Amino acid sequence: MPFTEDDIPQIDLEELENAANLIEDDLPEELSILPVRNTVLFPGIIMPITVGREKSLRLIKKAYKDEAYIGVVSQKNLGEDEPQKSDLHFIGTLAKIVKKIVMPDGNTTIIVQGKQRFELHELTQEEPFLIGKVNYLTDLSLDDSKSTKKNDGRKKEALIESIKEAAFKILHLSSDIPPEAQIALENIESPNFLINFLSANTNVEVKEKQKLLELPKVMDRAVQLLKIMHREIQLLELKSDIKEKTNSDLDQQQKEYFLRQQIKTLQDEIGDENDKDINKLHIRAAEKEWSDETKEFFLKEVERFSRMNPAAPDYSISLSYLEFMLDLPWQFTTKDLLDLNNAKKVLDKEHYGLEKIKQRILEYLAVLKLKNSLDSPILCLYGPPGVGKTSLGKSIAKALGRKYMRISLGGMHDESEIRGHRRTYIGAMPGKIMQNIKKAGSSNPVFVLDEIDKVSSDFRGDPSSALLEVLDPEQNDTFVDNYLETEYDLSKVLFIATANSLDTIQPALRDRMEIIQVSGYTIEEKIEIAKRHLIAKQRKNHGLQAKDITFTAETLRFVVEGYTRESGVRSLERQVASLCRNVAKSVAMEEDYQKKITPKEVERILGKPSFDKELFEENETVGVATGLAWTQYGGEILSIEASLSKGKGRITLSGRLGDVMKESVSAALSYLKANAEEWNIDHQLFDQYDLHVHVPAGAVPKDGPSAGITMLTAMVSAYSRRRVKNQLAMTGEITLHGKVLPVGGIKEKILAAGRAGITEIVMSKRNQKDIEEIEEHYIKGMKFHFVERAGEVLKLALVKEQDKTARPLEIQDVKQKNKSDKSTQKIRVIPSNPSKGKSGSVGV
DSSP, X not given: OOOOTTTSOOOOHHHHHTTTOOOGGGSOSEEXXXXXXXXXXXXXXXXXXXXXXXXXXXXXXXXXXXXXXXXXXXXXXXXXXXXXXXXXXXXXXXXXXXXXXXOTTSOEEEEEEEEEXXXXXXXXXOSSSOEEEEEEEOOOOTTTOOOSSTTHHHHHHHHHHHHHHHHHHHHXXXXXXXXXXXXXXXXXXXHHHHHHHHHHHSSSOHHHHHHHHHOSOHHXXXXXXXXXXXXXXXXXXXXXXXXXHHHTTOOGGGHHHHHHHHHHHHHHHHOHHHHHHHHHHHHHHHTOOOOHHHHHHHHHHHHHHHTSOTTSHHHHHHHHHHHHHHHSOTTOOOOOOOOHHHHHHHHHHHOSSOHHHHHHHHHHHHHHHHHSOOOOOEEEEEOSTTSXXXXXXXXXXXXXXXXXXXXXXXXXXXXXXXXXXXXXXXXXXXXXXXXXXXXXXXXXXXXXXXXXXXXXXXXXXXXXXXXXXXXXXXXXXXXXXXXXXXXXXXXXXXXXXXXXXXXXXXXXXXXTSEEEEOOOOOHHHHHHHXXXXXXXXXXXXXXXXXXXXXXXXXXXXXXXXXXXXXXXXXXXXXXXXXXXXXXXHHHHTTOOOOSXXXXXXXXXHHOSOSSOSXXXXXXOSTTEEEEEEXXXXXXXXXXXXXXXXXXXXXXXXXXXXXXXXXXXXXXXXXXXXXXXXXXXXXXXXXXXXXXXXXXXXXXXXXXXXXXXXXXXXXXXHHHHTOOBOTTEXXXXXXXXXXXXXXXXXXXXXXXXXXXXXXXXEEEXXXXXXXXXXXXXXXXXXXXXXXXXXXXXXXXXXXXXXXXXXXXXXXXXXGGGSOGXXXXXXXXXXXXXXXXXXXXXXXXX
């Protein structure tokens, strides 16, 4: 509700001019203090004040009733509801409450008249309202002040005249000031009141008004007021010029455009918005810890930015860039937790097994603790899916007390996603490395580069090549993002890459990383992981309590062996989740159900087992041998079959074999022919019987050298009619002279053999070192034969007697055959539909 004329008391100007001329002896030593916000009261001035705080209302009630003086003091801290002395300015104004008005909305407004300045020494009371001890300040009139110089009087007269002229000019330039103000100004005779009147009504911030009030000499106050008024005149003249410039093009349809043009021109001339942004940038830059080169680069960019028009398109782009530079942590790092025992507890708690990786992390921590500084290693964890490579990175961050960041590189094909875009492009952004460093807020996070083996490339560049600089400890301390355009130190970042296979990683990139293999889990390890982690996690995810569902070790083994066939535990977790969902449904519907999950209950919920516990097939016939293979998903056993049929010595291969496996068949057959007598094999069999070599699972592509001795064993078994021993598998490459060469993927193959129930394994003697590195519990119950020659393999693998159930091979008399009937031995490969990708291929 606005004030009416009746609300505001009518006071003669002469009374106002005499308001400050009080006798100091008549005033109290202590005053009730009224803190005010966003306003300053000057002596002799009448102004309304709205009061809302409880203490202030109590003060007004008592002072108005007693007709007592109050002290009006401006607050420094506007947000403080219970101000103390430190929250108040030390100079205030003595005032008298002229009138109190209670508004319809319940707020109280008082009309006060300023009397005299005072200095607040201390607050002597805080309840029920503030009371303070004050010292009154007397302002001598400019007319009464003594001067020792003759021309001082003229100076004072000139100053007062200048102030009046400036005031009249402001009235002339300002269209929103009523004409009555000029009449009032002409009738003011007291220089002191004139200065106070103009100080109270000038268009400046409260801080400047308070500075005017605090000036001890009226002369100084007058000089400062004149400066403020001249500044106001310049602003009003500029506004008038802007109006004149735009009036020439103004019409009725251009009013909206005029307003925008007026604001734009004002910003061009004053540069207020730009200055505000620049000041903020300088304040934030002063708090940053960065190198001299970076600081110099930043200041040059700020200088260039300061010359920009705020309305220009590049203005916001440059501002975003400078703010991004300030948002980066630069030399700020989080403090590492160097408690090795605690780190070991964290790693052991969150991950079962993986001892080699844990040992590497603890070694890193130990060196960091002893040396207090260490270049972060670049680790690459590779292994089948679901074995905990990615989650291990999060555990490492927790153990170190560092921030954790992760980006997925799978399918990434644009180099700019790593190195960023140049700022000249529209919509340019930093690369994912720098974006995540900014998000982490520190320069030493644990940074997981997930699926580094699945990076692709196209015409936009090769992200793998961009990663060469990121992952090189000798170069990444001066990494330059295209967007940032200055060096950034990544040497403190602990990069951890994950991959399923090393074959698709660029050799130069692979050379920069410390490769750590994360092998698949045994059945016992999967059961233990389910007990420690998976069951509790799925209970929580499905809103179940421990009492609602329980698993026995027998049940978990049944689920692992019958419903999963992988190296990791993702499929196992899905099966546990299915069981928990079924129980959650029963709990929600308040049905009776069996809380203890048994194998029978598992079959009811999940259906019949998808896999047989025993994958190894008994060698009931000749010509069948078991090999070991491995894929990016883990190890597998591979059955290789060789069959003979009457013919002319042709060779047929089937089972989607790759070129390397085809060559292994040729090498094995050549060795067999050269050493046939050693195994009592008649050479005529090679001409009179066709050989067919088949590897089951014909839809899956297979390739690799390690099936050489398995191929040879299957062929010798077929030609000699001697079966291969049961529960025996083999892996190794063969040469034409019968040497057995080492192969890779030994641990995965051993795990696959263990799952299949194989107890004997034949491999190259040069693979013995790989077995020695495998933990004891992986190879418990297995017998290993380390060989150097193919003959040793055959002696170990074949039974001594011929299989009586196998059909004997008949040899036709060579003399009865015509020489022209002899045909050249050829290899025939049964064609099959080529696979579009290698994702499901088996490496042997």
